[in-house]
Amino acid sequence: MTHATLTGEVHVWYGRVGATGVLEDLTLLSREEKLRCARIADPLRRRRVIGLHADARRILSRYVPIAPEHLHLVWDTDGNRSARLLGCSERARCPAGAVVPCLAEPLIVATALCAHRWAIASATHGPLALAMAAPPPPGPLPRVPRPADSEIPDRLRDRVRLEAAVRASGHPLPVGPAAAVYDLPSHGTALTALACAHDTPVAAVRCHEVP
Numbered sequence: 001m002t003h004a005t006l007t008g009e010v011h012v013w014y015g016r017v018g019a020t021g022v023l024e025d026l027t028l029l030s031r032e033e034k035l036r037c038a039r040i041a042d043p044l045r046r047r048r049v050i051g052l053h054a055d056a057r058r059i060l061s062r063y064v065p066i067a068p069e070h071l072h073l074v075w076d077t078d079g080n081r082s083a084r085l086l087g088c089s090e091r092a093r094c095p096a097g098a099v100v101p102c103l104a105e106p107l108i109v110a111t112a113l114c115a116h117r118w119a120i121a122s123a124t125h126g127p128l129a130l131a132m133a134a135p136p137p138p139g140p141l142p143r144v145p146r147p148a149d150s151e152i153p154d155r156l157r158d159r160v161r162l163e164a165a166v167r168a169s170g171h172p173l174p175v176g177p178a179a180a181v182y183d184l185p186s187h188g189t190a191l192t193a194l195a196c197a198h199d200t201p202v203a204a205v206r207c208h209e210v211p
Contacts, residue, residue, distance in 0.1 A: 008203035010123040012130070012194060013059050014187045015210035017051030017116045025054035028069045036075065052111055052118050055210070059120055060085055060107060073109070081167060082128065083109040110167075114190040125200045129167030129179070131160045134190040153191070157183065160193045168195035 026034065033053050040046040057068035064071070064085075075083040085107035110121040112130035119130050135156055161181045168179040182205055184192040196202055 007124060008201065010121055010128065010194065010196065010202055010205045012119055012121045012184060012205060012207045013210055014117070014119055014207065015055055017048045017055070017118060019210075020051070020054070022047055022050060025050050028054045028057050030073070033073070033075070048113055048116060052113055052120075055118065056083065056109060056111060056120050059210070060109065060122065063107065063122070081111055081130075083111075085109065110194075112192065114187070117187045117190050119184070119187060119192050121194060123196070125197070127168045127197050129164050129195045130192065131163035131167065131195075132187065132190045132192045133160050133163075134188070157191050157193075160191050164193040164195035168197065
């Protein structure tokens with residue numbers, strides 16, 4: 001699999017945090033990523049984000065002949081939802097000595113995390129966004145009425161689609177045809193949606209699962 005196979009396509013990968021140890025995951029992260037993760041107060045959430053970043057690097061190394069720990073990723077400033085793998089066209093933005101893949105354009109990466117499950121999308125165009133959510137586990141009867149069980153998947157799907165569209169469009173609410181939203185296969189009980197720029201044609205969305 002190479003960078004060229006992504007042309008016009010969006011590849012979505014499914015996996016779980018915990019397949020590798022936290023120390024092994026940390027060795028793949030950049031200094032900036034380690035500092036970003038260290039600022040997460042909740043230890044369980046921190047562990048999951050570390051695993052998400054490490055697995056994003058492992059997946060991207062399938063497309064370029066560079067080890068995961070040497071890839072130069074630029075993550076968004078508001079969270080851990082999207083990143084860019086810089087190529088030779090943006091070499092000036094890379095630190096001195098960085099290994100830069102020979103890409104005509106950067107790879108766009110989008111991520112979603114739901115408990116220990118994650119989804120990672122990659123494409124050569126953007127904006128790109130993922131959203132994922134699972135229904136609440138069964139428990140004692142709530143004090144306030146809740147939707148019937150048959151209605152929960154539909155309402156949850158609408159929420160996931162809206163969240164993906166908002167992330168891709170960059171607006172508090174989707175404005176007009178700002179994003180095209182695609183329903184993806186569920187990851188366990190988690191519903192997943194992908195959103196892309198409406199004016200960017202997508203030839204295919206291909207889903208893969210990391211064992």
